[in-house]
Amino acid sequence: MTRKELFKNTLRKSVHAWKLINELPLSDDESLMLRHFMDQPGFLDLHWRMFVPAIKGQGTEEQKQKWLPLANKMQIIGCYAQTELGHGSNVQGLETTATFDPQTDQFILHSPTQTSSKWWPGGLGKVSTHAVIYARLITDGKDHGVHGFIVQLRNMDDHSPLPGITIGDIGVKFGNGAYNSMDNGFLMFDKFCIPRDQMLMRLSKVTREGKYVPSDVPRQLMYGTMVSVRQTIVSNASIAMARAVCIATRYSAVRRQFGSQNGGIETQVIDYKTQQNRLFPLLASAYAFRFVGEWLKWLYTDVTQRLEASDFATLPEAHACTAGLKSMTTSATSDGIEECRKLCGGHGYLWCSGLPELFAVYVPACTYEGDNVVLQLQVARFLMKTVSQLGSGKAPAGTTAYMGRAKHLLQCRSSIRKAEDWLNPAMVLETFEARALRMAVSCANNLSKFENQEQGFSELLADLVEAAIAHCQLIVVSKFIVKLEGEIKGKGVKNQLKNLCYIYALHLIHKHLGDFLSTNSITSEQASLANHQLRSLYTQVRPNAVALVDAFDYTDHYLGSVLGRYDGNVYPKLFEEALKDPLNDTVVPDGYHEYIRPLIKQHLRSARL
Numbered sequence: 001m002t003r004k005e006l007f008k009n010t011l012r013k014s015v016h017a018w019k020l021i022n023e024l025p026l027s028d029d030e031s032l033m034l035r036h037f038m039d040q041p042g043f044l045d046l047h048w049r050m051f052v053p054a055i056k057g058q059g060t061e062e063q064k065q066k067w068l069p070l071a072n073k074m075q076i077i078g079c080y081a082q083t084e085l086g087h088g089s090n091v092q093g094l095e096t097t098a099t100f101d102p103q104t105d106q107f108i109l110h111s112p113t114q115t116s117s118k119w120w121p122g123g124l125g126k127v128s129t130h131a132v133i134y135a136r137l138i139t140d141g142k143d144h145g146v147h148g149f150i151v152q153l154r155n156m157d158d159h160s161p162l163p164g165i166t167i168g169d170i171g172v173k174f175g176n177g178a179y180n181s182m183d184n185g186f187l188m189f190d191k192f193c194i195p196r197d198q199m200l201m202r203l204s205k206v207t208r209e210g211k212y213v214p215s216d217v218p219r220q221l222m223y224g225t226m227v228s229v230r231q232t233i234v235s236n237a238s239i240a241m242a243r244a245v246c247i248a249t250r251y252s253a254v255r256r257q258f259g260s261q262n263g264g265i266e267t268q269v270i271d272y273k274t275q276q277n278r279l280f281p282l283l284a285s286a287y288a289f290r291f292v293g294e295w296l297k298w299l300y301t302d303v304t305q306r307l308e309a310s311d312f313a314t315l316p317e318a319h320a321c322t323a324g325l326k327s328m329t330t331s332a333t334s335d336g337i338e339e340c341r342k343l344c345g346g347h348g349y350l351w352c353s354g355l356p357e358l359f360a361v362y363v364p365a366c367t368y369e370g371d372n373v374v375l376q377l378q379v380a381r382f383l384m385k386t387v388s389q390l391g392s393g394k395a396p397a398g399t400t401a402y403m404g405r406a407k408h409l410l411q412c413r414s415s416i417r418k419a420e421d422w423l424n425p426a427m428v429l430e431t432f433e434a435r436a437l438r439m440a441v442s443c444a445n446n447l448s449k450f451e452n453q454e455q456g457f458s459e460l461l462a463d464l465v466e467a468a469i470a471h472c473q474l475i476v477v478s479k480f481i482v483k484l485e486g487e488i489k490g491k492g493v494k495n496q497l498k499n500l501c502y503i504y505a506l507h508l509i510h511k512h513l514g515d516f517l518s519t520n521s522i523t524s525e526q527a528s529l530a531n532h533q534l535r536s537l538y539t540q541v542r543p544n545a546v547a548l549v550d551a552f553d554y555t556d557h558y559l560g561s562v563l564g565r566y567d568g569n570v571y572p573k574l575f576e577e578a579l580k581d582p583l584n585d586t587v588v589p590d591g592y593h594e595y596i597r598p599l600i601k602q603h604l605r606s607a608r609l
């Protein structure tokens with residue numbers, strides 16, 4: 001499809017999905033499932049995941065009563081317009097202004113520079129009638145920082161931009177189809193006025209007289225919509241990883257190379273330990289991210305209930321967990337999808353393997369909802385704060401509770417003696433805790449050597465990110481272990497999940513061996529034992545690998561991959577796909593007479609053939 005066709009077709013699908021949701025009708029969970037199977041980024045994502053939650057989280061009761069019924073019936077379509085051409089990560093650096101005019105009781109929205117143009121919001125370019133706009137609030141010449149506003153962008157009769165608004169699509173993005181189904185847009189305001197009651201005023205207010213009234217709740221609640229989306233992105237990472245792994249695992253069982261004896265069949269590539277060492281940790285990650293995603297959903301629900309009761313105590317942890325896990329899981333999944341492409345050899349590079357499209361559509365997850373490095377730095381700040389409070393009498397809680405055992409974890413030596421000891425959950429957990437704590441404490445010690453903390457932080461950014469990742473990996477490993485300790489129906493299933501849990505943990509040790517050795521969390525002998533155990537786990541997972549990906553229950557239609565077909569009938573179908581290519585419509589290609597024939601003829605003449 002051309003870009004225009006792709007965009008229009010996605011509009012068609014989105015509107016059809018909305019019709020089904022209402023006609024059947026579908027529950028919220030079923031609607032999410034439908035979105036999942038629609039399988040293309042589109043304006044509904046931003047309307048439901050960001051526009052509506054932003055109003056719910058930041059609007060007053062009256063604002064919710066006014067706007068939510070319209071949004072819930074999709075009589076208005078909204079998007080979330082925060083990022084600007086010049087500023088994305090640095091939200092406090094946004095330039096768009098919203099200046100209160102007491103004479104007209106309106107805010108005047110303005111884009112003072114080119115870099116202040118909104119740039120990137122999905123659904124903005126061509127579809128949305130409304131947006132939640134983030135802009136600097138100015139009253140009486142004073143800048144109160146960034147606040148959210150509900151703004152109508154387009155005329156409800158003919159969809160034209162309202163006077164004072166310039167709007168459009170930012171152009172083609174990475175990949176052929178992928179994210180190009182979405183109209184990520186730009187937007188400039190030229191002194192565009194909105195009524196005062198369209199500032200989202202749950203967190204702070206501007207009175208009729210133009211007085212700014214800050215609220216007594218933390219201003220970070222303005223970032224609440226991002227926390228909610230980051231949480232869902234973690235579960236999405238599991239879905240995308242599982243999809244790539246399903247394709248690569250099934251194909252690795254079909255594909256044979258070398259090893260034929262006396263003219264017999266060759267070896268299935270899945271039997272090579274190198275293939276297993278690349279593939280099975282990704283299979284384990286798909287399960288691990290699913291379980292940590294379930295836990296994060298619980299954490300998010302819990303913090304939401306607490307916030308409703310004005311208990312803000314767990315907000316920093318919820319922010320650190322959603323930011324860190326969003327970052328860690330999306331980076332691992334993007335790398336994992338690319339690894340799965342390579343695991344499928346040359347055929348993985350074919351469009352019909354399903355992997356190039358999956359990669360292209362998935363990889364921006366490392367950037368949207370916060371650049372992955374910037375988000376890990378938020379985790380690092382949280383960890384440094386927690387370390388600095390150790391010994392103050394305030395016991396660390398939640399995911400940092402392990403830091404409360406700092407004295408032990410800083411001194412302990414791993415008691416792993418034989419390979420099977422690596423199947424002991426307490427020993428594995430302690431190894432990850434020791435490594436995470438020691439990395440965090442080492443950063444804190446290095447920071448304390450700087451007179452200026454912010455300067456020290458800048459100097460140590462790379463180490464801080466590594467410490468944050470170590471903490472996030474500990475969370476994933478610990479939630480996998482907790483899952484195993486809970487109720488899992490079926491002993492066989494539990495055994496399989498145990499194998500995957502230890503593959504996940506031991507492979508991380510192998511991959512980040514430098515961290516584990518340099519922090520003395522394990523010795524090099526214990527590292528060898530971990531490798532030994534890992535190989536044995538691969539052997540145990542091997543006979544069940546295909547069943548473990550079949551368990552994801554993805555249809556062939558959803559996978560969209562010739563290599564990942566359930567029936568394994570890969571080669572005939574690769575031919576079928578190839579023959580469908582427009583280049584094969586004719587035997588002699590268009591351009592032969594123009595370019596190839598004159599070239600050949602010229603050579604034939606000069607060679608006198």
Ligand SMILES: CCCCCCCC/C=C\CCCCCCCCCC(=O)SCCNC(=O)CCNC(=O)[C@H](O)C(C)(C)COP(=O)(O)OP(=O)(O)OC[C@H]1O[C@@H](n2cnc3c(N)ncnc32)[C@H](O)[C@@H]1OP(=O)(O)O
Pocket residue numbers: 039040041045046049080082083088089090091092122220221223224226227229236315316319357358361367368369370371374378381560
């Ligand atoms: C084959 C086909 C397959 C098809 C498959 C289809 C798949 C479809 C794919 C995806 C569907 C998913 C759809 C998802 C849609 C996503 C759309 C993306 C939308 C966006 O990107 S919106 C824009 C997001 N922008 C960002 O995330 C910006 C990142 N920056 C920030 O968040 C912050 O500014 C910051 C975290 C970097 C803060 O920096 P700083 O300047 O230090 O911050 P301050 O404002 O001064 O505040 C510091 C203080 O606040 C605490 N804090 C920061 N953030 C939060 C928070 N969110 N919650 C709570 N607290 C927060 C911070 O810790 C500091 O606290 P302290 O003072 O230290 O105590």
Ligand SMILES: Cc1cc2nc3c(=O)[nH]c(=O)nc-3n(C[C@H](O)[C@H](O)[C@H](O)COP(=O)(O)OP(=O)(O)OC[C@H]3O[C@@H](n4cnc5c(N)ncnc54)[C@H](O)[C@@H]3O)c2cc1C
Pocket residue numbers: 046080081082083086087088089090119120121122179184364367368369370371372373374377461
């Ligand atoms: C597909 C897609 C959809 C999007 N949808 C929306 C949307 O609907 N609404 C919306 O408002 N926005 C949206 N965005 C924008 C997105 O949220 C931002 O791109 C994202 O937050 C990253 O910001 P940036 O582009 O400014 O990156 P930058 O901050 O410019 O990052 C560039 C580089 O600088 C590094 N860097 C930046 N700051 C620091 C620091 N403090 N320390 C160390 N390194 C740093 C980063 O790690 C990165 O390597 C979307 C983006 C994409 C790609």
